[in-house]
Amino acid sequence: MSNRLTALSDVAGQTQIPKYVPEEHGIGIVHIGLGAFHRAHQAVMTDDALAQHGGDWRIAAISLRSKDVATKLNAQNGLYTLLEKGNTTTARIIAAIDHVIAADPEATLALLSNPAIRVVTLTVTEAGYGIDREKRLPDMNDSIVLADLAKPASSVGVLGLLVASLCRRRELGFEPFAVLSCDNLPENGALVRDGVIGFAKLGYGDEVASWIERSVAFPCSMVDRITPASTSATYADATRLIGCDDEAAIETEPFLQWIIEDHFPAGRPFWEAGGAIFVDDVTPYERMKLMLLNGSHSMLAYSGFLVGKSYVKDVMNDEHLSLLVQRHLKTAAALLASLPGVDYNEYATALIDRFTNPAIAHQTFQIASDGTQKLPQRIFQPALEALDADKEVRPFAFATAMWMRFCLQQHDDGTRYELDDPRAVEIARVISGVGQDASLLSDALHAMPDFIPQALCLNSAWRDCIADVLNIALSDGCIAAIKFEAELIG
Ligand code: CS2
Numbered sequence: 168m169s170n171r172l173t174a175l176s177d178v179a180g181q182t183q184i185p186k187y188v189p190e191e192h193g194i195g196i197v198h199i200g201l202g203a204f205h206r207a208h209q210a211v212m213t214d215d216a217l218a219q220h221g222g223d224w225r226i227a228a229i230s231l232r233s234k235d236v237a238t239k240l241n242a243q244n245g246l247y248t249l250l251e252k253g254n255t256t257t258a259r260i261i262a263a264i265d266h267v268i269a270a271d272p273e274a275t276l277a278l279l280s281n282p283a284i285r286v287v288t289l290t291v292t293e294a295g296y297g298i299d300r301e302k303r304l305p306d307m308n309d310s311i312v313l314a315d316l317a318k319p320a321s322s323v324g325v326l327g328l329l330v331a332s333l334c335r336r337r338e339l340g341f342e343p344f345a346v347l348s349c350d351n352l353p354e355n356g357a358l359v360r361d362g363v364i365g366f367a368k369l370g371y372g373d374e375v376a377s378w379i380e381r382s383v384a385f386p387c388s389m390v391d392r393i394t395p396a397s398t399s400a401t402y403a404d405a406t407r408l409i410g411c412d413d414e415a416a417i418e419t420e421p422f423l424q425w426i427i428e429d430h431f432p433a434g435r436p437f438w439e440a441g442g443a444i445f446v447d448d449v450t451p452y453e454r455m456k457l458m459l460l461n462g463s464h465s466m467l468a469y470s471g472f473l474v475g476k477s478y479v480k481d482v483m484n485d486e487h488l489s490l491l492v493q494r495h496l497k498t499a500a501a502l503l504a505s506l507p508g509v510d511y512n513e514y515a516t517a518l519i520d521r522f523t524n525p526a527i528a529h530q531t532f533q534i535a536s537d538g539t540q541k542l543p544q545r546i547f548q549p550a551l552e553a554l555d556a557d558k559e560v561r562p563f564a565f566a567t568a569m570w571m572r573f574c575l576q577q578h579d580d581g582t583r584y585e586l587d588d589p590r591a592v593e594i595a596r597v598i599s600g601v602g603q604d605a606s607l608l609s610d611a612l613h614a615m616p617d618f619i620p621q622a623l624c625l626n627s628a629w630r631d632c633i634a635d636v637l638n639i640a641l642s643d644g645c646i647a648a649i650k651f652e653a654e655l656i657g
Contacts, residue, residue: 218440227265227268231291286436289349466562473572
């Protein structure tokens, strides 16, 4: 007999199991993008909401491409172990996910058109929406967007599926669902709204577009929980703690935060049970998170990875890099307007503790992915604000220079690695032939269209800082560049 997790009765030991009977609750949410983050965040708060408040709010999850997690979770009736790793490791079984549909656009469309679905949550990454963020329209360079626009009713991408299902619901007289983006993008709800309306206009015409504009809610939300990719150690820990095998186990930190605009015309789970906070305007919380947590994360990921630090915790144990993390946090915090009830110094101190958590193995290479999608809101936006306010810009230039150095796909000792970025091919093309020349590298990447804002490209203080860092990194090595930078801190 297999000892795989398939029912709550399989679970042994000190494991916390749901305080509700999963089968007694119907589905009310579709989640698109079933990574570890969703399972460590929204699914956990939904589990708390079901336990405390009941309701038909279980989740049907969609994996747009990969079948791997779907196969594992479906074999376990949607059950999985959440390991929270702080001073101790605790195990909890989450039962909020009912089932998973993978790489099946027809079944996805049918599910999204089901009147029981009142909320659609999304974690598809910054790049996954197919939205041109400059124009705030569907991205006409995205092959999925183009194919979906050619045949909107058989869409396979995010925008196409949302619009096709909203249309179908409209035809059938069903209420629309609310669309809740949970990705690290500025004003994520408003951005997705623009993308969806733009797609509807192009694919279906003005009438459908203005119906969506009038009838569909796109609340913004800020999500936070550091969740590394699962490893064999995660599965081994789960087996030890729950007494059976769980191929879908995930691990995360104790910290959990979700700030949401309360705009759900067809209702929502009582996510307050899991600690969610409902506010009128998420923007200041989102700025804090993007500029402090995600901004310093990107900076430490590029610089740490380049000097052989595989994990964030290793970066934090490095004398120079940890000083640079502190400098980055302090500089970014100085750009934020005060927010009642939030002390940015305390937030920064808590971040340092979270990054240092020895139980969390968060890979710098994972955070370093998709730089072209992350740097605009994490690094360039605060840099622009710093220049405008005549404040310190160097930490943001340092982060950008380290990203540029990372684009060379080669450590100082010549070891190569792959760039994981939707614009990787273009990056490789524009920098081919720059060799070890700092100015050529900087010029080539500054000239990429729709990436580094013109106000930065044309600013000599910004360009000088970048040249400074790259010159040292390329002539004396990344360790020397980091040491030099840390020694600038007074
Ligand atoms: C990270 C985030 O991978 C990354 O780019 O900065 O995933 C970060 O861990 C989360 O936003 C934390 O909530």
